[in-house]
Amino acid sequence: MSSIQSKIENNVAWLHLNRPEVFNSFNREMALKLQAELDACNANPDVRAIVIIGNGKAFCAGQDLKEVTSPELNPGFKKILEEHYNPIVSRIRTIEKPIIAAVNGVAAGAGANIALACDVVIASEYASFIQAFSKIGLIPDSGGTFFLPRLIGFQKASAIMMLGDKVSATEAERLGMVYKVVPSGGFEEEVHKVATTLSKMPTKALGMTKRLLNKSMTNTLEDQLDMEGKLQIEAAQSEDYAEGVNAFVEKRTPNFKGK
Template identity: 45%
Template structure:
């Protein structure tokens, strides 16, 4: 499928989705959202996709919503921003969070507004040292969306979440790593190589089980202790019936490298 606003490929188990509106700092429009949704649909349907790498072209990761898009510009009547949230942003962050494979995000340059929170919806976030994260919503009278008000307090605590959301200050990649907002800060010239190295590693792991790990950790944020124990029981039962588990045990006993297939 030909895309105009993104680059997309699946090769050797790695699905790569790159935002490709560099002149606009990869800010989102309706057509770009639709292309991203189509690509994520391909990832879900293609059993060969073992890991997703989300990245961006140009000097910035994503500046969030394109404020020149007609759907969000105030006119004679105030726009209903909830429609864009309902149609585009909520489905996007749900898809990233719920994909049954690991999702890596490589952040170059600025990740602002929804762009920051889309990155935080991924499982492992690598950021170039020159990158920064900005909850820019407060500067134009809006609230953090795309899961921002959910993710921020859970990742960095309420005090820091409020500071990020109310002040809209730039948070450097190095500080984001120290606060636990992201997985790792790497040198700018190493971002792509480090992201690909991580993607290749994960693509060769028992990704069926990794998907169950994602489900269990996400559920733990809201479950009681007893509910989480029950979920662990159910998911471990599923994991134990997988081909990957059988292969993992066989490889361990035979002292050979496992050849996982993600099922």
Template identity: 65%
Template sequence: MSNSILLQVENNIATITLNRPKVFNSFNKEMAHAMQDALDRCKEDDVRAVMIVGEGKAFCAGQDIQEITDPELNPGFKAILDDHYNPIVIKIRELEKPVVAAVNGVAAGAGANIALCCDVVIATESAAFIQAFSKIGLIPDSAGTWFLPRLIGFGKASAIAMLADKITANEAEQMGMIYKAIKDDEFLAFAKAKTEKLANLPTIALANTKKAFNASYSNNVEQQLALESKLQIESAQTEDYKEGVAAFMEKRSPKFKGN
């Protein structure tokens, strides 16, 4: 794996670190493919939760402009979207594990939208989210036009995307864009604690929750009820369900194993 993406798996938690701090962790082709490889590794049974964080001062500044302005490096926008960013978003949404975006600094362009497609988004109070695309004559990609309206409403999403407003982490929390904005000196410990909590919850039930949310915007209510029934029956057949009920009856903390 490229050193532009670092992957550490410990205690059932996979930590993916975006590691190009000199360019604010902006993506190039190599880094995008390495990110996809890291997400594929997270499918394995020893991983029960994932945290994505940036090295240095930024979370991710989006696309590396140097790559697209160099004729010898530029793969073209079709490749950038179809081969680089779109697979990352799909892999995060289809991964049957909870994914935490630990936004340690600025998240701009595709970097913002990769964060927003995660299951839980936690940011430092000093972080900011910027849909920077209109500043260079582009539109939001990496599913930004899908997630933003669903997170914060059509009108606000449209304005933020067109005006390229800088949204502070506190503003993002207030408008429902992210889960929490945390003081900088408490941020990493908080994000790690939430990821650890997710890693110790019933993994199959969390995966099924994710599947249900993924389908919720395309299903009508009858279809969603049918899906919930299917996934609930599946969840009730797990060992973790048996443990959860037993722990409740015995008035003790459950010890889920992810199966």
């Protein structure tokens, strides 16, 4: 049984974390498989949006501690970070297609921070987020110390990481950690709706927007304005821009192709 189940429907790639018996916690095989699936999505022009979701009751409980406590299986933290989590987070941020984290249950440790690295986070009402690292004497990784303070502010991020508090879905929405919380009965329907909407939008422009958001983390205002100008000129030369303008003039729904 594959630790990542993937399918493509209507230009949306669905990547299911598939180790439900251990709350979709990562081992080496699953981490490398997720990277390979993300690479395949990036290379496939038919994929215009990506959803990462967990099978079973959890989104992802982070690292499988049985692996790191096994003398035979333990790859060591250097390898885990450099070959597992850091490459996953880097792919999520550099793939110029919208990536949705559909958080259907608990997201803990690296699982929480991988979700927060995504472009859009949709949470079930039963979802929760836990920076579990301090509970076992570790520090937050997988980009958590980068993304969380930028999402919710330094003070809140510091407290959540040091205390290891469980953050409910509604609290996560209030703090700005997630885009929206959806009742469990309509969760997958809402994820489908958002993913389908994104897959029909001008993919090149969305990718450029993502690139700009990434650079805004470190750019000066002058640098950012300069980059916006260059990318706006590039976007204005796209087929999707021409289609969008024509559709506006003709008072019809645009048919974007992601070109």
